Each structure stands twice: as structure tokens, then as C-alpha cells.
Amino acid sequence: MVHLRLPPLPTIRDIIRLYGLRAERQLAQNFLLDLKLTDKIVRHAGNLEGAHVLEVGPGPGGITRSILNKGAANLVVVEKDQRFLPSLTMLCEAANERLKVIHGDIMKFNMEEEFPADLKTSWDDDPPNIHILGNLPFNVSTPLIIRWLEALSNHSGPFIYGRTRMLLTFQKEVAERLVAPVRDSQRSRLSIMAQHLCEVKHCFTIPGKAFVPKPDVDVGVVSFTPLADPLIDLPFKLVEKLVRSVFHFRRKYCRRGVESLFPLERQDLTDEIFQVTKIDPTQRPMLLTMEDFNLMCHAYYNICQRIPGMFDYNYR
Numbered sequence: 001m002v003h004l005r006l007p008p009l010p011t012i013r014d015i016i017r018l019y020g021l022r023a024e025r026q027l028a029q030n031f032l033l034d035l036k037l038t039d040k041i042v043r044h045a046g047n048l049e050g051a052h053v054l055e056v057g058p059g060p061g062g063i064t065r066s067i068l069n070k071g072a073a074n075l076v077v078v079e080k081d082q083r084f085l086p087s088l089t090m091l092c093e094a095a096n097e098r099l100k101v102i103h104g105d106i107m108k109f110n111m112e113e114e115f116p117a118d119l120k121t122s123w124d125d126d127p128p129n130i131h132i133l134g135n136l137p138f139n140v141s142t143p144l145i146i147r148w149l150e151a152l153s154n155h156s157g158p159f160i161y162g163r164t165r166m167l168l169t170f171q172k173e174v175a176e177r178l179v180a181p182v183r184d185s186q187r188s189r190l191s192i193m194a195q196h197l198c199e200v201k202h203c204f205t206i207p208g209k210a211f212v213p214k215p216d217v218d219v220g221v222v223s224f225t226p227l228a229d230p231l232i233d234l235p236f237k238l239v240e241k242l243v244r245s246v247f248h249f250r251r252k253y254c255r256r257g258v259e260s261l262f263p264l265e266r267q268d269l270t271d272e273i274f275q276v277t278k279i280d281p282t283q284r285p286m287l288l289t290m291e292d293f294n295l296m297c298h299a300y301y302n303i304c305q306r307i308p309g310m311f312d313y314n315y316r
Helices: 012-018 035-043 062-069 082-094 138-154 157-161 172-179 189-195 236-248 254-259 267-277 290-306
Strands: 052-056 074-079 099-103 130-134 165-171 198-206 219-226
Touching: 035 062, 035 165, 052 062, 062 074, 062 082, 062 130, 074 082, 082 099, 130 157, 138 157, 138 165, 138 172, 138 189, 138 236, 165 172, 172 189, 172 198, 172 219, 189 198, 189 236, 189 290, 236 254, 236 290, 254 267, 267 290
Parallel strands: 052 074, 052 130, 074 099, 130 165
Antiparallel strands: 165 219, 198 219
16 A cells, blocks of 8 residues: 655644634643654554554544554544534545544444454454554543443454554553552552553653643553453453452552452451452552452352342442
8 A cells, every 4th residue: 555645734733723722621632733742652553554543532633644644544533522623624635535534422432333344353363453542631531441441351342343452642640550560559440450451551651741731740652452362351340340349448458348349247258259369368459460350350250150139239
């Protein structure tokens, strides 16, 4: 495929002035105006020549331009804020039918029919030639990645095509949580939920001063490559419930979090978890390995299978 570049266009700064655009604080919007930085982000997605790409929240279109200039065969952008539609439409006209603009909310958007069916690959094969990219608003980044991780676990949404790769931005602290290893103070629910399903890599950090307006924090660029075999092979909601319960009491012993999974009068079930797994109940959550969580999840799963309704118990 011939590498296609966009024709000369107004700068992103000019686009913002031309259409009277400004970032909305309540929507946690921050613009990247430096195309060298947007090119750097896109390079970390790998070879996009001939690829099919979905971009979340393109805004005025900085990363969008970089994706198209890298030779993507097809790019779908989903933008909730209608103020950006005229500038994206202009970019669409310059992209020679390679760009499709959708006005919608990514939290409600169904990706299952956005790509050609012949791109589908077996889960055990290499990832399909499909990529998800996005400079995510801070206020949706965590719920969105949890939603996509659940879809990944179920092989639904963008993952009906196979092990679709993602490259997304998060505020630096969230990026650090996603990749945090055992014993790291940032290790959290996000660490376990992402790492048991994906190879997660913190690619680089973008200083806050590179954005307009400047956010109070720096931004991390994180890549996700789904694993062929999850490290905890159980239903997503069960794994998420146990992991969330344990880290809810992150400064206490891990026993306290496990206790919250069961009624107060069923301390025997908490004891069973630690007897079966042989995990020290006085360990702090950030010291638990992925195998520890795997063992605890399976022990909890067996209890839920044995006692109808136990999974639905909520200590609150």
C-alpha cells in the first residue's frame, strides 16, 4: 500500500482559532498542539500502514492527523463534543475517504460492526490489524478501560476481531497504577485487572505543559496487548469483585478485604480461602502476587458455586 500523507492543512492552533474552540474543564479536555508529540504517540502503536484504527475523543484532530499520516487504511473517530465536528469534517475531506467521523459517546458506542469481518483472527493467533488509540479525558479514562477490559475478557466489542491492541493516555498516576508490579505503592485494582488480561507497558510520560490548557498532572501513554491466555481464567465480574474488595482495605491485612465478601456470621468462608490457598492472611494487598490473586479467585469461585446467591452478597 502506498503511504498516504495528508495535504497541507491549517495548524491545530489555527483550527482552534478558526472554529473558536476551547477545552471544557468540566469535560476534562486538554489539547495536544505539538504534532511531533502526536507523531510520537502514534509510533508507539506500531506499524499502522494499511491498518484499521478507532480513535477515541479526537478533539481538534492532532492525533487523528498523525494516524492518517502513518498510512492507516481506515480511521473511525468517535467524538462526543459537537463543537469539534466542523474541524473533523474538514479533515475528513482531506483524508480521501479514509476517515469516518461519528458523533457519539464512546461509553455507549458499539464497535462490533465498525471493521470488516475479514479482519477477524483467532484468539490464539497474532493480533488483528486493528488498533484503538485515544487521548482520553481524565474523567472517563478509568471507567472506560475497565469496560474495555471486561469486553476483552468476554471477547466482545472490539475484541470480537481477536486480540485488538490499544494505546491510550491516562493521568500519570493512573498510568503508574496500570503497570505497577508487586510491592509497588501504586499497585491497585487497576494493576491486577489490566495485567491479568494484557501485556501492559507505560510507553512514556508527556509533561502537562505540552497540553492546552495545562492540566495539574503529567500524562502517561500506555499500551495494552491482550494475552492469549488470561492469568486468572475466571469470569471478569468475579475477579473484579474479589480484587476490588481486597484493595478497598489496602492499608489493612488482605484478610479484611476477603472478609467483606461474606456475611459476618460466615468467618468460616474467609478461613477457607486462606486454608485452601495457603496465603498469609496478614499480607498487605500490594504484596500479593498475580498467582496469589489467581488462587484466591478460584477459591472464591468454588465457594460461590457451592453456595447459591453468595456472589450477590454485598457487605454494604
